[in-house]
Amino acid sequence: MTRTPQVVVIGGGQAGLAAGYHLRRLGLGFVILDAGAAPGGAWQHMWDSLHLFSPAAYSSLPGRLMPARTGERYPGAGHVVDYLAHYEKHYDLPVRHGVRVHAVRRDADRLLVESDSGTWRAGAVISATGTWSRPFLPAVPGRSTFAGRQLRTVNYRRPADFAGQRVVVVGGGNSGAQIAADLALDGRVEVTWATQRPPRFLADDIDGRALFDAATARRRALDAGRSDTGGVASLGDIVAVPSVRAARDAQLLTAKPMFAQLTPTGVRWADGSQSDVDAVIWCTGFRPALAHLAPLNLRGPRGHIPTDGTRALGEPQLHLLGYGDWTGAASATLIGVGRPARDAAAQIAHALSS
Template sequence: MPGPTCGAVQVEKRYDLPVQHGTRVDAVRRDAGRLLVEAETGTWLAKAVISATGSWSRPFLPAVPGRSVFTGRQLHTVGYRCPADFAGRRVIVVGGGNSGAQIAADLALDGDVEVTWVTQRPPRFLADDIDGRALFDVATARRRALYAGRDDTGGVAFLGDIVAVPPVRAARDAGLLHVKPMFAQFTADGVQWADGHRADADAVIWCTGFRPALAHLALLNLRGPRGHIPTDGTRALGEPRLHLLGYGDWTGPASATLIGVGRPARDAVREIAGLL
């Protein structure tokens, strides 16, 4: 787990919690009626385990045909630093979310990069006056509706996919964001669309998100559709001693956000207390 924040340190001291920082868990397995947690610093037998490794440490790259034959540079969003790294190059940015829009705008506004922005569907920009506060309010309303058993309002996703921050607005309004549909395959020196049209490229930046970091749970053989572990609330259906917290709506409405994680966290602790 990462190093502690100031608030976390205060909680640890107040409750005298034996927290191990900087410790990587390699595997969780069943052992003698308990769960054995194997880490680089030792092993622990547990009556219950909460996995909260999140969805932001495992970059996802789609399996596009020919990706291995492309001789240009490929990198994920996490490896992008600045336009200067691509000066004089032809760059394809893949992804219709905030990261794709912001990186495409960053490169396009620089003026020394030839940018092609590729998305699965036409980009959906939120209204220019939508800011972080408005998004927080929309997400809060959705969470409250779901917890009250009312219809899903759709939350932020209902409004659009891309927050029109100033650089994105500037590039969009200047006509610098040239959007194309997703290509069908790679070639050695670029990409090709289904209609046979080709484009040369020196680099492809994958703004394609992340997947839940669940490799440490592989030995429990719990994976279901889309790589998720089926749960009832936060409890794994195939292993009642395991709870998953903070991976998205499948582990509780908005549970991957600070605003939404509180309730499923309390529910998980309540269930574990009952189990023990």
């Protein structure tokens, strides 16, 4: 059986819920298809110690503030999961969990959304699948020969899993810094932090509010034809959250230049020296999870789909939301996704009424 809502939203994390909020306000019929078995999106799979960069009041989706918790300046991942679950329930959003979409195809004047639970035929589709399910692993010599454990950011949970071991954390972004700090502060792990370039820490007083403002200012400048402000990248790569500051100030978070290759027992550094290693944790970024859109043949440079705002240039009935600045300033953040979600819903409503 083929269902025929006006709009199908693919992905029930923060971006999908923000889209649902605005679609409901505009009176559109829609369904949200989410591969996860429970609410919370990618946040339910984060490591135990992860906290947001911003206070709860500045980490909210449209329409409902995230409540603060006593003694917790920056909400933890579990707090975010609870908030998203309550948001979904509070607005009675039509999320179907455990539904994995495998293809979106053009069908006359509609888009067909094919899943393991059936097919939907809609006048518009919002893809909000994020990046968490597609971690990037760089091509490093010897990677297949290493006999120890290799994990990606998505597999890391807690330092206790590595007690008494020698671990190399690879990656000079927020995930790499936070996981390296988490391991180093625990004291039971011999941790080495390896980065391609010297890490760039943001000033200690900068949090998610300032990052959102910087991303927004950059997008406005570009849209107005002014010179590129550099946005968040101009400030640095790593937010100095409390755990990162503590490890850095205790001289526990000193990065080494990236190793030249992996060996069966560890790593070989650029100077030819070697270190025995039990595990490597790759915190090397993510790519947008867009395989379900392959039948539309829209992919452009760097795996992105060219867009005007959130709307795909090659398929006007498709919108992309929450993948990064190329789909809306700070749209991969809780505080930032509301504005592009509102714009996408408004454009869809206009198109459907026409």
